[in-house]
Amino acid sequence: MKIQLALDRLEIADAIQITRMVEDSIDWIEVGTSLIKEFGMASVRELKQAFPAKTIVADMKTIDNARYEFEMAFRSGADVATVMGVSPLVTIDICMEVAARFNKKVMFDLLNTSEDQVRELMNYRDAIFCAHVSKDEQEESGERNKGTKNGALFTENEVQVAAAGGITIESLAALRKSLNPSVVIVGSAITKASNPTQAAARLKQAVLKGE
Numbered sequence: 001m002k003i004q005l006a007l008d009r010l011e012i013a014d015a016i017q018i019t020r021m022v023e024d025s026i027d028w029i030e031v032g033t034s035l036i037k038e039f040g041m042a043s044v045r046e047l048k049q050a051f052p053a054k055t056i057v058a059d060m061k062t063i064d065n066a067r068y069e070f071e072m073a074f075r076s077g078a079d080v081a082t083v084m085g086v087s088p089l090v091t092i093d094i095c096m097e098v099a100a101r102f103n104k105k106v107m108f109d110l111l112n113t114s115e116d117q118v119r120e121l122m123n124y125r126d127a128i129f130c131a132h133v134s135k136d137e138q139e140e141s142g143e144r145n146k147g148t149k150n151g152a153l154f155t156e157n158e159v160q161v162a163a164a165g166g167i168t169i170e171s172l173a174a175l176r177k178s179l180n181p182s183v184v185i186v187g188s189a190i191t192k193a194s195n196p197t198q199a200a201a202r203l204k205q206a207v208l209k210g211e
């Protein structure tokens with residue numbers, strides 16, 4: 001199971017500094033949507049320059065204008081870019097085509113994506129499927145990703161699964177049982193911890209031990 005560090009609501013310099021503190025414990029680096037909206041592609045470029053050996057995920061949350069946005073993300077150094085699962089299939093097709101051309105990957109953000117839509121997306125075997133509980137759901141209703149959404153669908157189909165949304169070391173075991181994601185996306189549990197290095201190291205230990 002890989003750990004994807006989600007960098008949100010930070011200045012680029014602070015995002016780089018926190019990532020330096022935890023880089024030994026994490027695998028992928030997500031340039032969060034909030035960084036991309038605030039600082040544009042400079043955030044993707046700077047994170048890639050600072051960590052050239054890491055997989056950089058640009059959390060574009062594309063829903064339209066896919067060719068322009070995906071080419072921009074990959075040219076800026078992203079290795080993976082996200083598109084919303086609710087997007088029209090023409091948009092999904094473009095994302096897949098651009099990613100194949102750049103030899104990069106697409107992650108589907110399944111926020112608010114119906115089961116029927118997820119079933120349709122299962123045809124895109126090369127994509128990563130991200131089960132996501134949103135920041136607003138977390139902050140307004142206290143929801144956390146426990147892996148209950150779309151779990152059965154993923155076990156029926158052999159696709160790469162990621163999970164995001166308020167994940168902590170405490171929720172890891174339940175998530176592993178329900179969804180068993182190959183990528184676990186963790187933001188605030190690391191970036192907002194009083195000691196991010198320790199928080200990330202503990203998470204890594206838990207992942208390695210299969211806790």
Ligand SMILES: O=C([C@H](O)CO)[C@H](O)[C@H](O)COP(=O)(O)O
Binds near residue numbers: 006133167185
């Ligand atoms: O995708 C995210 C969210 O929609 C804000 O853009 C976050 O990266 C994701 O939720 C992980 O962050 P935490 O929920 O803080 O772990």
